[in-house]
Amino acid sequence: MAEYPPAMRELIEALRLLPSVGPRGAERLALFLLQQPEALSERLARAVYDARKKITRCPECGNFAEDGGLCSICQDPSRDRTVWCVVEQANDILQLEKAGTFRGLYHVLGGRLSPLDGIGPEQLNIDKLFKRVEEQGPSEIILALGADVEGETTAHYLAPKLKELGVKVSQPARGLSAAGGLAYTDSVTLGYALDGRSEL
Amino acid sequence: MAEYPPAMRELIEALRLLPSVGPRGAERLALFLLQQPEALSERLARAVYDARKKITRCPECGNFAEDGGLCSICQDPSRDRTVWCVVEQANDILQLEKAGTFRGLYHVLGGRLSPLDGIGPEQLNIDKLFKRVEEQGPSEIILALGADVEGETTAHYLAPKLKELGVKVSQPARGLSAAGGLAYTDSVTLGYALDGRSEL
Numbered sequence: 001m002a003e004y005p006p007a008m009r010e011l012i013e014a015l016r017l018l019p020s021v022g023p024r025g026a027e028r029l030a031l032f033l034l035q036q037p038e039a040l041s042e043r044l045a046r047a048v049y050d051a052r053k054k055i056t057r058c059p060e061c062g063n064f065a066e067d068g069g070l071c072s073i074c075q076d077p078s079r080d081r082t083v084w085c086v087v088e089q090a091n092d093i094l095q096l097e098k099a100g101t102f103r104g105l106y107h108v109l110g111g112r113l114s115p116l117d118g119i120g121p122e123q124l125n126i127d128k129l130f131k132r133v134e135e136q137g138p139s140e141i142i143l144a145l146g147a148d149v150e151g152e153t154t155a156h157y158l159a160p161k162l163k164e165l166g167v168k169v170s171q172p173a174r175g176l177s178a179a180g181g182l183a184y185t186d187s188v189t190l191g192y193a194l195d196g197r198s199e200l
Numbered sequence: 201m202a203e204y205p206p207a208m209r210e211l212i213e214a215l216r217l218l219p220s221v222g223p224r225g226a227e228r229l230a231l232f233l234l235q236q237p238e239a240l241s242e243r244l245a246r247a248v249y250d251a252r253k254k255i256t257r258c259p260e261c262g263n264f265a266e267d268g269g270l271c272s273i274c275q276d277p278s279r280d281r282t283v284w285c286v287v288e289q290a291n292d293i294l295q296l297e298k299a300g301t302f303r304g305l306y307h308v309l310g311g312r313l314s315p316l317d318g319i320g321p322e323q324l325n326i327d328k329l330f331k332r333v334e335e336q337g338p339s340e341i342i343l344a345l346g347a348d349v350e351g352e353t354t355a356h357y358l359a360p361k362l363k364e365l366g367v368k369v370s371q372p373a374r375g376l377s378a379a380g381g382l383a384y385t386d387s388v389t390l391g392y393a394l395d396g397r398s399e400l
Contacts, residue, residue, distance in 0.1 A: 004294065005266040007247075007254040014247035017240055019232050031291055032219050033248060034255055034264070040217055041252035045245040047207075047214035048233060052241035054207040055234055064234075066205040091231055094204065 008034070057090070060132070062108030062125050064090050073106060080104045082139045086129065086158065088112050088146060096144065107132065112145060112154040121157065129158075133165050140168040147174060208234070257290070260332070262308030262325050264290050273306060280304045282339045286329065286358065288312050288346060296344065307332065312345060312354040321357065329358075333365050340368040347374060 003009065008030060015026035033041050055064055058071035065071040073079060073093070083104035087093060090108050109124045121127075133141070141162055145151035159169045174192035176185055185193070203209065208230060215226035233241050255264055258271035265271040273279060273293070283304035287293060290308050309324045321327075333341070341362055345351035359369045374392035376385055385393070 003272070003297075005255055005264055005272070007251045007266060008264055011247040011251035014244045017244065018229060027291070029218060030251065031289075033252060036217075038252050041248050044214045044217065045249035047211040048241050048248070049245035051207045051211035051230065052233060052238050055205055064205050064208055066207060072203070072205070089231075091227070097203075 061106045062090060062110060063093055063106055081136065083142070084138045084140070085142045085144050087144050088151070092144065109154070112150040113157055114150045126158070130161065130165065133162065133167060138167060140170060143169060143171045261306045262290060262310060263293055263306055281336065283342070284338045284340070285342045285344050287344050288351070292344065309354070312350040313357055314350045326358070330361065330365065333362065333367060338367060340370060343369060343371045
């Protein structure tokens with residue numbers, strides 16, 4: 001039986017390593033790339049290679065940075081260095097930056113505590129957080145972690161230890177979405193929203 | 201507002217050029233690549249680059265080939281050179297090869313006639329087909345094109361011209377799928393299946 005040439009088979013196999021790309025999807029992507037101008041493949045290959053080579057983690061907070069330097073936020077002299085926001089992943093930072101209300105620094109844990117998956121405090125960027133707190137003494141830390149079991153577990157692990165270090169610890173409000181009516185929320189969220197009601 | 205580092209933004213933009221990858225999907229793929237070992241990104245970049253550089257079209261039939269040579273089917277001395285199968289795209293060949301019953305040669309048109317999209321005979325690999333037929337004189341050509349309007353149009357354009365050149369022209373049977381009951385087919389296909397019934 002005839003087969004694709006070796007370079008095509010290798011391309012299909014490499015594309016299959018991407019998340020949610022199956023054998024048919026990988027073949028479709030490969031055929032697309034072969035039918036496009038060579039410049040597109042060159043640009044994609046270069047971007048994939050360069051990103052992995054150049055992008056490093058900020059040695060201070062764990063955010064994305066380039067070539068081993070501090071991230072753009074840690075470098076920014078206009079940021080408030082007394083309020084920090086602890087997040088699970090570096091991409092959470094972009095979400096928070098889009099909201100535009102937080103002007104402090106960040107700390108990326110790189111995940112959340114999940115004993116069932118073998119993820120304990122040692123697997124996360126937690127020691128560095130405590131060390132940073134001791135050295136720099138921020139006044140408040142916001143634990144902006146997921147509102148699920150693992151996120152809550154992580155917050156409950158961190159909060160008392162951070163308080164011991166003399167830091168005020170808070171978490172973002174839980175409640176209704178900005179554009180969401182009661183019909184579009186779940187009962188747990190609605191419970192939070194009622195508990196945290198504010199007077200008009 | 202903070203942004204991703206330039207190399208990350210370029211990776212997201214390059215990934216967005218792929219079919220059915222939107223802004224969120226591109227970001228998700230980029231984050232995946234950054235979290236995997238560097239070897240994965242290197243392999244993917246290399247595969248994308250190499251495939252586009254190495255894979256060429258067979259100068260004879262238009263199938264995928266490597267480094268400008270003939271494809272594996274045209275090179276195979278065991279193939280029957282008197283029966284050819286005309287297909288729309290090079291990847292159709294793999295489908296036909298999987299079926300395993302056809303042992304002749306192929307000819308890839310590179311598309312089908314679609315006047316509304318500005319695709320006429322000059323845009324397709326049709327002149328080369330006639331030239332090959334004149335030079336090599338196959339006895340039969342199977343037009344394995346799509347069973348839709350453009351596929352039928354293309355077949356009706358090619359058939360009389362090929363017959364003029366003294367070739368027998370045929371098309372694959374239309375009918376029920378191998379494992380499909382009457383409930384799973386459409387009325388047009390059922391019409392074909394009844395017209396083409398065979399005695400038991």
